[in-house]
Amino acid sequence: MDVLYFAWVRERIGLPKERVDTSAATVMDLVRELSAREDRYALAFSDLSALRVAVDQELSDFDAPLGGVREVAFFPPMTGG
Amino acid sequence: MDIRVQDAAFDPGALLSQFTPHAARAGAGAVISFTGLVRDLPGATGGLSRMVIEHYPGMTEKALHDIAQQASSRWSLGPVLILHRFGALTPEQPIMMVATASAHRADAFLAADFLMDYLKSRAPFWKKEFTADGAAWVAAKDSDEDALSRWR
Structure with a gap:
């Protein structure tokens, strides 16, 4: 699936988008998997209360299932308007 | 429903001049518009250089559509316009505009x-402010999240 990062999450991880081959069952499993890779991921995901997640471009929760999902995005709370 | 996400600058007056007769033809008796502007940061050295x-x-487009759809199902509305800019902006420039009829x-x-x-808190936009002192992402406010509870 494609994993996207925005705002300071993108800056901390150092890329806007990557292709991830994963068998993670939920968003939380994917977070654990990414965090185990490198410090920059662990740092970006260290406080999940500061993050939001979208699954296939819909705001979602960290316990959301990933079966059949094509795109997951992580970002800070939005500041539009 | 007119949803626009663009990096180009826009003229709120010109947009409203187009929206108003369009709304009138659709039977509207009232048009409301809101324009959001980039505020300067008087506290920062040299002020805000850009946002x-x-x-x-x-x-973004899906979220704005969904928000406009929700509004149209809650109230009896004519045309709805939402325009939001992205990219680099300077103080006093319009960021976004909403018009309802x-x-x-x-x-x-x-x-x-x-x-x-x-x-404010459900459309995927993030603002970063640049000043002579450095750059910082604008943090979401608890009050913005609280404001949503009014509508539940």
């Missing part, structure tokens, strides 16, 4: 207020 708005192409003013006022509250 950069990042967004999530694809999701309805037969009587209450629906259009409430819908515009609702759209703004939802836009």
Whole structure:
């Protein structure tokens, strides 16, 4: 699936988008998997209360299932308007 | 429903001049518009040099559509316009605009207020402020999240 990062999450991880081959069952499993890779991921995901997640471009929760999902995005709370 | 996400600058007056007769033809008796502007940061050295708005192409348009759809199902509305910019902006420039129309003013006022509250914390935009002191992402405010509870 494609994993996207925005705002300071993108800056901390150092890329806007990557292709991830994963068998993670939920968003939380994917977070654990990414965090185990490198410090920059662990740092970006260290406080999940500061993050939001979208699954296939819909705001979602960290316990959301990933079966059949094509795109997951992580970002800070939005500041539009 | 007219949803626009663009990096180009826009003229709120010109947009409203197009929207108003369009709303009138659709039977509206009231038009409400809101324009958001980039505020300077008087506390920062040299003020705000620029603001950069990042967004999530694809999701942004869907989220704005969904928000406008929710407003249209809650109130009796004519045309709805939402325009939001991304990219680099300077102080005093318009960031975004919302316009609503309805037969009587209450629906259009409430819908515009609702759209703004939802836009603030449910549309995937992020603002970064640049000053001579450095750059910082604008943090979301708890009050923006609290504002949504008014509409539940």
